[in-house]
Amino acid sequence: MVKYKSILLSIILITAVICPATAKPTGYIGSASCEVCHKEVYDLWKTSKHAAAFKPEQENPETCNACHTTFLNVVDQCSTENNVGCEACHGPGDEHVKNNGDALKIISSNSADICGRCHNGNRSDNISWTEEYKPGMKLSDIRGLRLIPVASDKTVPSVKDIHPSLTYNMWLASGHAKTPDRKLEINSKKWEGPVTCAACHAPHYSTYKAILTMESSDLCRSCHFQGEVLKGFGAKGIEETRSLHTAAACVACHMTEKNHLMKMLRPDDPDLSEERLDSCSDCHEVKDRKMRTAQLLDMEAWYREAFEPVQADLKTIDAKLKGNPDILNAKLKVRLKDVKDNLSIIINDGSNGVHNLDYALEIMYLAKRELKEIKEALK
Known part of the structure; x- marks a missing residue:
């Protein structure tokens, strides 16, 4: 009898959230209607976490269901689907279907705001605000929305007790969000503007981890050299001087704790609490933050000790050439250009040797030898 009641209760909880015809919003037709024309995509979506987002055991449906269902009717606490269906991201599909699949009658956008509606860990005035957002809107247009702030120059915030993380908030503060005019090719597809969620994650489903569109490091290398x-x-x-860090995926260091600032958690960060793993200790077997700090600082010191004299030599040479551009012969000019091109590799790399210290040092040692000869020719 108890088992029967439990099953019955589950059925009630599952079905009660679906809106009756009188409470259904205009234009919503359900994901099953999309299957007719988009079966391949529909079948992918059916295997995704979005398709199974609704959990009948949720303790606070009034705050959870805005994200775990499709189009929540706040007044009646019911929705059009018990999952994150097609219309949760594409908007109502009725007009699209009535007009023979007219692409202008449905939302098809790569905007991060569509994902950010739920993937932000936010609540405003203790009330879920997500039900007010509809695909095609900007999150910034939502009344009362106050995103939990994330600063790119501060320690990556902990998301241990924040559901569902601060993915959108971190993305918004990241370099990926600040590329409005950039044109890229990612996974053989042309991409313009900010690198949003859909650039890296398959919106419907993928067999790759975290529903990425390809292996994580291959994805990073689509844009980063x-x-x-x-x-x-x-x-x-x-x-060729291969780094030991080649064995580590980019995300192992740059997405510790799945942070979407793409920022390392340095072992010497005084604001990083002890219960959190820094990016170095997250991979290395010995979880000793003091040891990792010493190693990191040593690497950066060796890099600076080699880099600063080379920069000083270049400054001296450039000053001489400014006064007399023809003081060097053609061969030395080519060698100087090669030195600058080589140095630009590690300067643009931006890791101060952490990515590949041996390679960086080899470049600078060669530069030092070349610049010594060039300076001699300038006397």
């Missing part, structure tokens, strides 16, 4: 630095090739006059 640092993979060449890790492998240690590209510099003229330098043999």
